[in-house]
Amino acid sequence: MTVRVRIAPSPTGDPHVGTAYIALFNYVFARNQGGKFVLRIEDTDQTRSHPASEAAILRALRWVGLNWDEGPDVGGPHAPYRQSERTELYRKATVDLLGTGAAYRCFCTVERLDGVRKTQQDSKAPFVGYDGHCRAIPMADSVARAAKGEVHVVRLRTPDHGDTVVQDRLRGEVRFENSRIDDQILMKSDGFPTYHLANVVDDHHMEITHVIRAEEWLTSTPKHDLLYAAFGWKAPEWIHMPLLRNPDKSKISKRKNPVSLDYYKDAGFLPEALLNYLGTMGWSISGDRDHFDLEEMIKVFSFDRISLGGPVFDLVKLTAMNAQYLRALDDAAIVARLRDWRFSDAYLQRLVPLVRERIDKLSDFVGKTDLFFEADVDFAPMANSMIPKGRSKAETIECLKELVEVLDTLRDFTPVEIEAAARAFAEKSGWKPKEIFMLLRVGATARNATPPLFETLSVLGRDLSRRRLRLCLEACKALPDSAAVA
RNA sequence: GGCCCCAUAGUCUAGCGGUUAGGACGGCGCCCUCUCACGGCGCAGUCCCGGGUUCAAUUCCCGGUGGGGUCACCA
Numbered sequence: 001m002t003v004r005v006r007i008a009p010s011p012t013g014d015p016h017v018g019t020a021y022i023a024l025f026n027y028v029f030a031r032n033q034g035g036k037f038v039l040r041i042e043d044t045d046q047t048r049s050h051p052a053s054e055a056a057i058l059r060a061l062r063w064v065g066l067n068w069d070e071g072p073d074v075g076g077p078h079a080p081y082r083q084s085e086r087t088e089l090y091r092k093a094t095v096d097l098l099g100t101g102a103a104y105r106c107f108c109t110v111e112r113l114d115g116v117r118k119t120q121q122d123s124k125a126p127f128v129g130y131d132g133h134c135r136a137i138p139m140a141d142s143v144a145r146a147a148k149g150e151v152h153v154v155r156l157r158t159p160d161h162g163d164t165v166v167q168d169r170l171r172g173e174v175r176f177e178n179s180r181i182d183d184q185i186l187m188k189s190d191g192f193p194t195y196h197l198a199n200v201v202d203d204h205h206m207e208i209t210h211v212i213r214a215e216e217w218l219t220s221t222p223k224h225d226l227l228y229a230a231f232g233w234k235a236p237e238w239i240h241m242p243l244l245r246n247p248d249k250s251k252i253s254k255r256k257n258p259v260s261l262d263y264y265k266d267a268g269f270l271p272e273a274l275l276n277y278l279g280t281m282g283w284s285i286s287g288d289r290d291h292f293d294l295e296e297m298i299k300v301f302s303f304d305r306i307s308l309g310g311p312v313f314d315l316v317k318l319t320a321m322n323a324q325y326l327r328a329l330d331d332a333a334i335v336a337r338l339r340d341w342r343f344s345d346a347y348l349q350r351l352v353p354l355v356r357e358r359i360d361k362l363s364d365f366v367g368k369t370d371l372f373f374e375a376d377v378d379f380a381p382m383a384n385s386m387i388p389k390g391r392s393k394a395e396t397i398e399c400l401k402e403l404v405e406v407l408d409t410l411r412d413f414t415p416v417e418i419e420a421a422a423r424a425f426a427e428k429s430g431w432k433p434k435e436i437f438m439l440l441r442v443g444a445t446a447r448n449a450t451p452p453l454f455e456t457l458s459v460l461g462r463d464l465s466r467r468r469l470r471l472c473l474e475a476c477k478a479l480p481d482s483a484a485v486a
Numbered sequence: 487g488g489c490c491c492c493a494u495a496g497u498c499u500a501g502c503g504g505u506u507a508g509g510a511c512g513g514c515g516c517c518c519u520c521u522c523a524c525g526g527c528g529c530a531g532u533c534c535c536g537g538g539u540u541c542a543a544u545u546c547c548c549g550g551u552g553g554g555g556u557c558a559c560c561a
Contacts, residue, residue, distance in 0.1 A: 008561055042561065110559075117558090126488055128557060153559055171491070180489060180557090188559040195561045219490055219556045242492080242554095249553060280498060280510085287500035288509040307499070310554060314497050317511040327524075 001035035001209040004202075005068070007061075008042040009053035011411055014260035014463065015060030017313070018214065018244055018252060021278050025241055026212045027066050028279075028294070032301040038206045039068055041082045044192065050411075060261035064271045064278075065294050078206040083198050090193040093201045093231070094154050094186060102230035103186055105142045105152045106134040129182035130155065154187035156196075156227060164222040169239040170306055176222040184223045196220065200227045203236060212239040215310075216251070239303065242282045245310045252313055254408075254466070263463035267375030268341055273322040281311040291324070342373055350459050354451035368451075372459060377446035377468055379475035386442055386476055388435050393481055399431060400443055400473040404466055413462045415454035422454075443472035 003026045007019060030037045041054055058068075080086060097103035113130070120128045135157065137145075146152060159178040166174045186197040193201070203211065218240045228235040246256040253259065258267075264274055275294060279285075284305050285292045329337065355368045371377065379386065387396045406425050410417050422440060426433040441453050444465045450456050457465050 006561090010561090044561070106559095113559085121487085124487060128488075168491095174490070176490075182557075185559055190559075192559090194559070199561090214555095215491065216555055217561095240491085245554080247497085251555070277498090282498090284499055286509090290499075290510055305500095308492055309494095309499095310492075311499090312497055314511075317498065320511055323524095 001030070001033050002038060002207050003030040003035060003210050003212060004038045004040050004206060004208045006040050006042055006213075007054065007057045008044075009050050009057060011050045011053065012408060013050070013053045013057070014262060015057045017259050017261055017264070017278070019057065020061060020064055020066065020261055020275075021244055021281065022212065022214055022241060023061055023066050024064075024275065024278050025239075025283075028298050028301045029210065029212060029303075031298040035209075037068065038078050038208065039081050040202055040206070042195070042198070043082055043084045044195075052412075056262075060265070063261065063265060064275045066275075083193075083202070086198070086202065087192065089205065090187070090197055090201055091191075093197065094193075097156070097186070097230055098154065100230070101139075101157065103154050103156050104135055104137070105146055106130070106155045106183075106185075107137075107145060107150055107152045108133055127180055129180075132183065135183070151189050153185045153189050155183040155185055156223070156230065158183055158223070158226055164225055166218075166221045166225055166238060168218065168221075169237055169303055170308060171240070174218065174221075176219075178222075181222055181226070184220075184227075186227075196223055196227065200224055200231070200233075204228070204231070204233045208236050210239060211236045212241060215240045215243050241306070242308050242310045244281060245312045247312055247314070249310065249312065251310075255470075257313060258315070258463065258467050260463045262461065263467055266461055266464050267467075269318070269322050270325045270337070273325040274318065276325070277318045277321050281313065282306055282308070291321075354455055354459070358451065371445045371447060371450065371456075375464065375467070376471055379446050379472055382442060382446050382448075382472075382475070383479060385448055386472060387479070388439060391435070393476060393479055396439065397473055397476050399429065399436075399439060400469055400476065402429065403436070403440060403443070404469050404473075407457075407462060407465060407469070410462070413458055415452075415458045418457050419454045440469075443469045446472070 005023050005026050026037060029035075043050075043054065061068075094103065098105070108130075112133075116131050116133075117128060119125075120131075134155075158181045162178050164176050164178055164181065166176065168174055184196050185194050187193055202208075221238055221240075225235050244252040246252055248256065250256070258264070261274075265271075272293060276290075276292060279292065279297050280290045284290070284307070285297065285300060326334070351369050351372060355365065358368050359365050387393055391399075403422075403425065406421050407413075407418070410421055422436055423433055425431075426436045429436075431439075437453055440457065441450055442448065444457055444460060445468070460468075
């Protein structure tokens with residue numbers, strides 16, 4: 001059997017805890033079965049792919065112990081693994097489908113599509129999706145128009161009647177009415193495939209037998225089954241894992257939960273504790289135990305022990321589990337972990353330039369740099385200085401929210417880039433640069449006096465900065481409305 | 487809104503027709519102790535509701551309710 005592990009690197013895409021969660025189950029199942037895994041990198045096109053992000057995701061997965069450099073390994077024969085390097089395959093597949101009539105060219109404009117969708121939504125139609133406008137274009141016309149260079153996409157012709165029954169390993173039969181399945185776009189007008197096409201074509205050529213992915217894909221699975229059928233290929237076994245949730249039960253998101261593996265690393269969580277914790281999300285090793293390591297999980301793994309209620313990712317419980325792992329380490333091991341984490345020469349050398357003028361004795365160092373060695377900081381003592389003079393609580397909250405988004409869009413988290421973005425934001429928002437800088441300082445450090453702001457943010461990194469800004473935002477919300485200083 | 491998935495304490499879960507409904511986190515209390523932690527012990531707290539099926543439903547079926555997902559030339 002062969003399983004695939006997908007990673008989707010985007011310009012600012014961080015290694016996501018959800019990616020690790022799904023990767024974990026793929027990894028464990030494959031190792032349990034003595035199977036193989038194929039890594040697939042879903043860089044959709046030139047504008048969105050980002051090599052640095054790709055590397056960061058792989059590094060983070062290795063950090064938690066999911067290592068594709070060892071073991072029953074990456075299926076070399078199926079290279080290349082980047083979607084952007086497999087376009088010829090998708091093109092050929094599309095030609096095949098067009099030839100058999102299983103797919104057709106659609107020349108509709110985006111405007112027309114938007115109009116159709118709006119009409120359907122406004123009239124509360126039971127089906128919202130493509131209306132089949134281009135289905136009836138005769139083959140000869142279709143070919144001629146394409147040859148003339150007319151812009152078009154390629155859609156799958158889905159059946160009008162009957163049902164498509166998806167076999168899900170965890171749920172059994174899941175039935176969908178064909179009349180409600182959209183004529184899915186396979187090939188975009190820019191010549192790149194959609195996920196649906198690339199996914200099916202790659203999984204087939206890479207001889208994937210088991211697809212373990214998140215539940216959010218369940219409703220598009222009938223389209224994938226239909227696509228396999230159109231090609232005359234055998235579909236893999238589908239296994240849809242429950243979705244990790246925020247405390248409010250919605251799908252886990254960075255607005256409500258730290259979601260980047262880099263956050264957990266920076267905050268000083270032990271990778272084996274994080275992995276163990278993820279293993280208890282929707283899966284159990286037995287009735288009275290929740291501590292286990294990767295190898296043990298691999299040895300006894302079974303899908304029969306999956307529970308389908310979406311598990312809430314609970315930082316408090318993760319922290320408790322981490323504490324137990326930490327205590328199980330001997331002193332020397334903890335020293336080694338500390339070194340790797342923040343007490344490396346490399347890290348200290350980043351800190352020293354920031355504080356050398358601020359320390360009169362070596363012993364001042366710890367007091368001046370403590371904010372770099374903390375993860376979540378306490379805003380309670382800052383209650384009186386979070387809201388800038390002359391600004392309202394609501395304004396401050398809104399500003400913090402937008403600042404987080406600004407930081408999220410930065411490609412490299414360098415001081416120069418951060419400063420430029422902060423100044424640009426000040427210009428746009430009508431806040432004075434000084435005000436923005438102070439808000440950023442307080443929000444990211446819970447302190448009024450710090451080393452130079454942009455260098456500080458850069459060293460802290462995107463994930464710690466974001467987390468602290470969010471915590472500050474929450475602390476602001478908890479303030480009485482009268483907290484603003486006149 | 488249509489479709490799809492799900493439902494055991496606040497949270498993660500065990501259970502797969504008959505159990506005092508088990509474990510973990512969190513909470514509370516006690517013990518240990520120069521403090522604080524750690525550790526140990528204990529307590530409180532759960533089968534969403536309504537119908538069936540059955541001698542017997544947390545467990546099986548149906549309906550409701552609730553939560554979630556999904557309805558893009560994103561993945």
